[in-house]
Amino acid sequence: MNLRALAAKVVFQVLEKGISLSVALPEQQKHCESGKDKALLAELSYGVMRQLPQLDKLVSDCMAKPLKGKQRILHQLLLVGCYQLYFTRIPSHAAISETAEACRQLKFDGLVKVINAVLRNIQRQEKPLPTDNDTLTYNTPAWIIKSLKQAYPDSWQTVIENSHQRPPMWLRNNVRSQTRDEYLALLAEAEISASAGQSSDAILLESPKDVMQLPGFEQGAASVQDGAAQWAATLLAPADGELILDACAAPGGKTCHLLERADTELVAVDFDANRLERVQQNLDRLSLNAKLVHGDAADIDSWWQGDKFDRILLDAPCSATGVIRRHPDIKWLRKQADIEELAQLQSKILDHCWKWLKPGGTLLYATCSILPQENAQQISAFLERTHDATLIAISQQPTPDDIGWQITPGTENMDGFYYARLVKG
DSSP states (O other): OOHHHHHHHHHHHHHHHOOOHHHHHHHHHTTOSSHHHHHHHHHHHHHHHHTHHHHHHHHHHTOSSOOOGGGHHHHHHHHHHHHHHHHSOSOHHHHHHHHHHHHHHTTOGGGHHHHHHHHHHHHHHTOOOOOSSHHHHHTSOHHHHHHHHHHOTTTHHHHHHHHTSOOOOEEEEOTTTOOHHHHHHHHHHTTOOEEEOSSTTEEEESSOOOGGGSTTTTTTSEEEOOTTTTHHHHHHOOOTTOEEEEETOTTOHHHHHHHHHSOOEEEEEESOHHHHHHHHHHHHHTTOOOEEEESOTTOGGGTOOSOOEEEEEEEOOOOOGGGTTTOTTHHHHOOHHHHHHHHHHHHHHHHHHHHTEEEEEEEEEEESOOOGGGTHHHHHHHHHHOTTEEEEOOTTSSSTTSSSEEEOTTGGGOOOEEEEEEEEO
């Protein structure tokens, strides 16, 4: 099946079925014959998600009536075709003919001429990309734009713009294998340009690479992890011999980083059994050990009968609005009503984890969100109702009076992230 047909299936799965791009794309990439084909399929799928409102407007304006029912996948196919015309170097005639052929492969032979005609019409008109409103201008849902205008009145456009950039590739040096400088030297030997990040183990690649090209990757010398996420282990500061809980641990990047930094007894819990398998795979590659628990971080009592924890990392379930540049489908899968539900869940997990923290212990609250309801407002409310909790300022936050450290997308090339460090009296 040609790549345009596969891309239409991916986009259909996301927009019509609510399946995430990270699940839908690999499923269709199985049908690709080469790495080059896989890369183009990813480019088409991610590209449509990034530019969805503009593409949708261009296509809809050229349709006499909308496609419905089983034919809906052809609307997604037209989005793929339109993306090629506006955003790739693929010659127009090739983009149109291949997309029309995809219509045939999707078993809609009778509509091939319609697909062809719509794309030729779009090509002929050479319309500029529509910018009739903020959603079209910024390719972002109105509710997210409104939330960002409230949270970042002076910089919301920059936040959105940075959320649309292609993300860089960060590595985390494994200090159990070598120093960061030693690994940077190994990268240089392999002719891979890289530089040190702000946190102690972070390395930023000049351009993304296949992990199999990275020196010692299979042996655990390094891992792929965004620079923002790497601050978790630094800020929690695990020490040898401590009992640590990693709540909501999957896929395990932060779990492994904590274990690389100190010899601790670490318990990693997650509600999703399938994603816990990813944690185990990461541990195995790095030759690390943790106790994995398939359970609820909001009900620790039901699965843990041991001591209270010296430190807890709560990487709370969130809107993931800080990582849209990596997962552009988040814009279309998340709804405004989700934020209040997530905030309530975060509050419940936070209160319960606090019960299981030893006096004098540290809890690090983290999200990959840039919305205050999930971050500073969440921690403010927790401090008001929790008499034995003290917020400890993080030196990287802009001012000591801030409620935690909010990282916005693109800051030091990092994803959007939030941290608040709490100590129990």
